[in-house]
Amino acid sequence: MESVLPPGIKREQFAALLADLQKAVGREFVFTDPQWELPAYNDAYLTTPAEMHQPSAAVAPANVEELQRVLEVARHYKAPLWTISTGKNFAYGGPAPRKAGYVVLDLKRMNRILEVNEKHGYAVVEPGVSYIDLYRHLRKIGSKLWVDCAAPGWGGVLPNMTEHGVGYTPYGDHVTMQCGMEVVLADGTVVHTGMGALPGSQTNHLYKYGFGPSVDGLFTQSNFGVVTKIGIWLMPEPPGYRPYMITFEKESDLHAITEALRPLKVNMLVPAVAMTVEMLWEAAVQVTRRDYYTGKGPIPDSVRKKMRKDLRIGAWNFYGALYGPPPMMDNTWEVIRDTFASIPGAKFYFDEDRSKDDVAWNYRKKLGAGIPNMTEYSLMNWIPNGAHIDFSPISPVTGVDATKQYELIRDRCNKAGFDYCGEFAVGWRDMHHIFCLTFDRNDPKEKARANKLFGELVDAAAAAGYGEYRTHIDFMDRIAGTYNWNDSALLRMHEKVKDAVDPSGILSPGKMGIWPKSMRKGRA
Template sequence: MITRRNFIRNSAVGAGLTLVAANGALAAGPDGAPLPPRVSRSAFDSALDALRAIVGPRNVFSDSDQLVGYNDHFAMKPPEEHAPSGAVAPTSVDQIQRVLAVAREHGIPVWTISTGRNLGYGGAAPRMPGTLVLDLKRMNRIIEVNEKHCYAIVEPGVSYTELYRHLRRTGSRLWIDCAAPGWGGVVGNLLDRGVGYTPMGEHFLQQQCGMQVVLSDGTVVDTGMGGQAGQAAMSVYRYGNGPWVDGLFTQSNLGVVTRMGVQLMPQPPGYRPYMVTFADEDAIQPITEVVRPLKLAQLIPNAATSTELVWEAAVEKRKDQYYTGEGALPDSARRAIMDDLDVGNWSFYGALYGTEEMMDATWEVLRDSFSTIRGARFFSEAEKGHTASWQYRAKLMRGEPNMTEFGTVAWIPNAAHVGFGPVVPVDGELALRQYTKVRQMSEEAGFDYFGEFIVGWRDMHHIYMPAFRRDRPEEKARLLELLDRLIDDATEDSFGVYRTHLDLMDKVASSYSWNDGALGRLNSRLKAAIDPSGILAPGKSGIWPSQFCEGDLPCG
């Protein structure tokens, strides 16, 4: 029998062969794209015809050359592991309802994307091969910007750059809070619980306010105050009456979000970024201890970052300028980078917002606090504003989207990166333990430590983003093994990973194992109740409907 594993190992998808597993689990059509599980070629062709009638022939994609953009371009595994069967790009809620009706009729799983640029976590690719991508990039309307109450209502296809440019073009005095790469989708990032860098940096907590969701049966739901017919307060008060359900649609496969209220920040009277560097490798411990009370007192108002040397360097330097050997940077190369860039092993970036008097008073407290750490050096825009790394951080902390972060993949040739993000309490000892362990394990596996700590409120996101070479299968396999071990290590310390790559979703989900996996079992019950057809994003966040947990299908 042709199993799923053998099918992938033999690269039948890439070869364009027509193979059907004995149970119909996975097959590839003559165009090279895999068919949805247990769906025949004729049935899928019939579904594609129905989709073309809904959205137009030019907005349905099924040939392998058309589907290149729906691959994971930073993949660690062979691309056929996450190859879609096709893609469909609607422009309205009505079209989405009709697309889902076709998917239900034919039993076709659907994977929703907004801009599809979640690189490092899977991009536009689905978790399960043969899934149809529901591409919402064409739903890119900025429905409303309310200057008085400081919010916008946007569709999923709106990127941070597009929203920012719209606000500037219309003379708005509102700021957005963006993810590091400006091409990311506002709605998609919020749903994945991404973080930013202004005082609105905890995205879902501080920005999301009301959403519209299409359920798998076609029902349209507006959440919170949007549940009232008038919807007058839906973007100013998120909760409404009764259970607050919005969180069910974050990192989940329970519905298709088609609209979201996004609360924005009024432009402050003044803005002043700053940077403090520290030479010691273990300085993350005292930095974290200093930051915690300042953050809780909101003297550090924004989601500030402690950035390690390699990340700081990769914004404007290449590794081969300092080291051409294999493995991680040696200490001599690290010292040379520190001298060239006039930085330490750690660079703390923060910003002040308000009147000049307010910022002056706050700065005195910050300066005195950080001065208690040995070797602290302070820099202002006048001293560092000409550097790429300063401009990158200063733009993010004022909500100006840019693409500088993706310059870091030029650190090594033909590079990609992947994200690993355990959440750590704002505690110096724990931060040092995480940093030391992850860096040691990373360098032992032959990778440079690419990391930073982003302070939320009482938590820090430890973002580890190693770069690897896309043309080296052995290196990709070694990185995947490293990430597997890092998840185990974080789990032992009870540091939960808050978002992850497609290849690691089942692994991360299994790490939330308290009480015999009660949380996962609850998620499965919700999935069965809200999406009984099981067609929405099988495998998202490790949540699988029952029909994809049989035979050779990939459940978990």
């Protein structure tokens, strides 16, 4: 792949830009080779040509001071930077920039765990700290605090929060659990949010809101600044942990499951993020499609029934966990069991009821205890050369909405020739529907079909009143365009903020559909 230039920058200017970046961070941390270095910043799961997202270079500062120097260089040349942390945001674009020619601002070297406060239950981390890093550190120091991790343990604690990610313990709402933030603005100003704005603050990571407007949220899913440090609340190890699984026989049971779950969740009898998982998700982490079916199109019902029988899973599989002293867990379980037992065919499992070799159960059990792992990436083995992009609409926690979304996605998915693979994650009063659109990354025709299907799903979901909470870089503008109430008043406000805090427009242009003034005509 040939080298590309940043938008609006000529070859001789680019050479000067690279030289200045090398002065800022050191020659070895500016990456320019299109054959050996820059492919690390490709998205392996693209459904569009890789040339659309090829970076011109990448730069990796080690600390805030080096970052400030990088920003100074970028402002001087008006060079667009695309900020990444661990670069593991796969299914949503991975480390690839929004447009070709951007310089990737890679924060992987800023990977310090700055503090673990056992008494108050929090950690302070930089962008490059993964869930695995934090977990190992806590074990090394003998901490009794639990990490709440995303399914792939190599993801970053800070960037998952800024992308509105969720986990699997009672601390699963990562934005809620963030407290205190350090941000470097485009002009190099370092800002501490909340209580951290008070010199010598004793409560920087204890009280989220500080004095005056709370601005932390402005720096999540945005391009208004570079987040370089966050406090994250960690769950103290409970006196007991008892994960469970409930399987349901019929596809139509989704309505009843969701209706039964809502009061349990609102009343905190199910304290963690609750997962209702369609059978294929649980099957695909342990078997492949060709183990059961070699035909074209979605797998038939007869094959699905055999898979369920072989793997002892249901058409839908509900995962939850009990936390606390054993008597409390016993009492809570009685309510949960009686509620779900009203659904005919429900079967109940604890750890002792599942095989020690049950891959799907084992990784769900680990996630509920805050143990990072990578098992879920076995989903990509479902088909040869497996890749995926995730479609993630939000809905109310009702049986009607769950069924409507499921059928809306399943029917279009099957019509396009893909298998439906999805799960519903129920938070406080919302439901994330995660549809894993899996395709052969080496088949151009299949990639094109996946891209077309994804766009159709965006439009169909918006027409039904469902918006996505997160998306792949190729669809950011399209989805931002669906949030268009009152002549897109929200987007216009975002643009005003962008123009105020980043007038040069250097930070991640186009992220979440937010473009600087100089590039708004170039939306795509």
